[in-house]
Amino acid sequence: MHSAGRTVVSGRIAAAIALLVLGSAAAATAQTADLSVNVTATDPSDTRYVADVTNNGPGAASNVALAVALPGGVIPISVTPTPACAFSFDGSTLNCALGSLANGATASVTIVLYPITTGTKTATASVSATEADPSPSNNTSSASSTIVGVGIANMSVTLLDVPDPLRIGSLLFYVATVTNGGDDDGHDVVLAFPLPDNVVFLAAASERGACTMSGRTVRCPLGAFAVQASVRAAVAVVPLQSGFLVATASVSSSTVADPNLTDNAATTRTWVNP
Numbered sequence: 001m002h003s004a005g006r007t008v009v010s011g012r013i014a015a016a017i018a019l020l021v022l023g024s025a026a027a028a029t030a031q032t033a034d035l036s037v038n039v040t041a042t043d044p045s046d047t048r049y050v051a052d053v054t055n056n057g058p059g060a061a062s063n064v065a066l067a068v069a070l071p072g073g074v075i076p077i078s079v080t081p082t083p084a085c086a087f088s089f090d091g092s093t094l095n096c097a098l099g100s101l102a103n104g105a106t107a108s109v110t111i112v113l114y115p116i117t118t119g120t121k122t123a124t125a126s127v128s129a130t131e132a133d134p135s136p137s138n139n140t141s142s143a144s145s146t147i148v149g150v151g152i153a154n155m156s157v158t159l160l161d162v163p164d165p166l167r168i169g170s171l172l173f174y175v176a177t178v179t180n181g182g183d184d185d186g187h188d189v190v191l192a193f194p195l196p197d198n199v200v201f202l203a204a205a206s207e208r209g210a211c212t213m214s215g216r217t218v219r220c221p222l223g224a225f226a227v228q229a230s231v232r233a234a235v236a237v238v239p240l241q242s243g244f245l246v247a248t249a250s251v252s253s254s255t256v257a258d259p260n261l262t263d264n265a266a267t268t269r270t271w272v273n274p
């Protein structure tokens, strides 16, 4: 009996030792994961941000959580991915439950906001996971953009061809007129004019200065437009082929919303005699 009791006791001790050994072994191999986050403002004049969350290892990261403090004076528009990411009810923060990230894996979160005030807009992201992070210093990141204009600017463009009709080899002028018919100033307005085929480009300029050529597209930076402001730009070409010549000009403003996009492009058709 006595020896049987001793056996029981030593069995319990052995189990306790085994637990201690297993426990310390588990502690020795506990996973760590060095998460990092990098936020970029995709356009310095727009409130769009991309937050890249990377697991630099060595272990896998689980329950990866991204929290983004949003700037003031913006309205949340969209976030990708959903439903992993969701804006808080008051629009002040964005929270993402990104699940597990393998060693070396990156999860990308795209955030689109709509600015309702001007100024510097900074988004600050921080990332965490269940596993211990050996390098916490790279777990936060910020990016800023500068908003110079807000509101509604209904930019529009019309396009004239002079003369029409004309003969092959003679001078053809396109005149584009860009107007802001909105209630607020337009900013960073750009006129784009892709040259039609079978013409030789001669020159282009606007009332606001020089235009540039990239590929076969003329771009005229027109700057800011006050309400009802109107600016003309002219492009001179020489047609090389008879028939109808079709050209389209378009206008964009990178910083404010345009409520009507149907008038942001205009097309004209010119008859070229042999």
Ligand SMILES: [Ca+2]
Residues within 6 Å of the ligand: 033, 034, 035, 036, 133, 134, 135, 136, 137, 138, 139
């Ligand atoms: Ca880290």
Ligand SMILES: [Ca+2]
Residues within 6 Å of the ligand: 153, 154, 155, 156, 258, 259, 260, 261, 262, 263, 264
């Ligand atoms: Ca428009």
